[in-house]
Amino acid sequence: MTAAFTPPAPPDETGFDTRAFRTALGHFPTGVTVMTAAAGGRRIGVTVNSFSALSLDPPLILWSIIKASSSYAVFEAASHFAVNILAHDQIALSQRFARPAEDRFHGIGTGTGAGGAPLLPGTCGLIEYERHQILDGGDHWILIGRVLSFATEGHAPLLFHKGAYALASPHPDQPPRG
Numbered sequence: 451m452t453a454a455f456t457p458p459a460p461p462d463e464t465g466f467d468t469r470a471f472r473t474a475l476g477h478f479p480t481g482v483t484v485m486t487a488a489a490g491g492r493r494i495g496v497t498v499n500s501f502s503a504l505s506l507d508p509p510l511i512l513w514s515i516i517k518a519s520s521s522y523a524v525f526e527a528a529s530h531f532a533v534n535i536l537a538h539d540q541i542a543l544s545q546r547f548a549r550p551a552e553d554r555f556h557g558i559g560t561g562t563g564a565g566g567a568p569l570l571p572g573t574c575g576l577i578e579y580e581r582h583q584i585l586d587g588g589d590h591w592i593l594i595g596r597v598l599s600f601a602t603e604g605h606a607p608l609l610f611h612k613g614a615y616a617l618a619s620p621h622p623d624q625p626p627r628g
């Protein structure tokens with residue numbers, strides 16, 4: 451018989467197993483986004499799966515960035531941002547925006563959004579937002595944005611689950627809708 455879930459590992463001598471916690475968090479599947487912004491002549495983009503819907507009225511979204519990020523200064527200075535929701539065939543973009551590079555946008559034909567935020571081509575969705583609030587979230591900053599505009603394409607999304615990329619597929623047991 452298979453257990454429904456693996457019980458959490460007991461805390462080590464430091465009191466909390468951060469690595470096991472991170473692995474446990476990875477059991478929650480997410481999409482993959484690249485957050486972009488521009489400020490002070492610098493354009494930045496960071497691969498992010500902490501993106502989440504927050505509020506419909508007012509329209510708010512949130513995500514978090516590790517405080518050690520070299521891109522944070524630009525996000526802090528920027529007034530406007532873009533959520534580029536990656537499509538199923540954009541693993542290379544996800545990897546590119548998660549690794550150090552002099553110019554992560556090199557060779558990509560980007561558009562320009564509100565406040566100069568770079569817009570990536572071929573994504574399955576785009577949300578442009580302005581700064582609403584930045585909150586302290588432990589070793590991350592929590593960025594809350596007020597949505598200005600959005601657009602979607604029919605592409606299938608890229609997913610991230612247990613530290614690996616995945617595809618979305620319809621569930622055969624999906625109850626009829628409507």
Ligand SMILES: Cc1cc2nc3c(=O)[nH]c(=O)nc-3n(C[C@H](O)[C@H](O)[C@H](O)COP(=O)(O)O)c2cc1C
Nearest residue numbers: 496497498499500514515516519520521547548610
């Ligand atoms: C699928 C995936 C999801 C990620 N999600 C986040 C996230 O939500 N927040 C974060 O700070 N870093 C996240 N990262 C790591 C950042 O992309 C990476 O550390 C960052 O781009 C480092 O560059 P920087 O120091 O220039 O910001 C993620 C990486 C991957 C591959």
